[in-house]
Amino acid sequence: MTQSIALVSLLVADYDEAIGFYVDKLGFTLVEDTAMGPDKRWVVVAPRGDAGSRLLLAKASEPRQVERIGDQGGGRVWLFLHTDDFAGDHARMSAAGVRFLEEPRHEAYGSVAVFEDLHGNRWDLLQPKRAAS
Incomplete structure (x- = not known):
């Protein structure tokens, strides 16, 4: 059996601001940006040329999540x-x-x-x- 970690969820304050950072500053590729409701999107970015793990940019939606933005580690x-x-x-x-x-x-x-x-x-x-x- 083969397993791999496909996505790591990273809390962000704003989807577009996060996409701008990861794509424009780090040089990542925007893999997917799909609307999932009025204030929710499925946003996936990946390093250029990487076929492995990707980041799911997850907009914080409740106070407990907002408190952890930038401090998940x-x-x-x-x-x-x-x-x-x-x-x-x-x-x-x-x-x-x-x-x-x-x-x-x-x-x-x-x-x-x-x-x-x-x-x-x-x-x-x-x-x-x-x-x-």
Whole structure:
């Protein structure tokens, strides 16, 4: 049996603002944007070229959800954007206004820098080192 995580739901304040951030600043692809009622949409974004996990941008609809926008990871990095062009993506994202919380680091596992999304969720931009052959 094969399983995979297809979607991770991410609370947002506004669909269009979130689409703008993920598509225009991070370079993600808008996979789907389907109306599901007067104030609800099914909005899915994915990193360019990724056939794996995707984000479901879920507009907070009640006070408890609104309180958690930007803090789903409790202040920790909890989302990881892998790349095969760390320097290029870091430069492009920085120029687009993405807020990096640190200078790039080169660790035993790869090149990494922490950034925040539009609501303050922390992400790693990460280019993993290739395993020795």
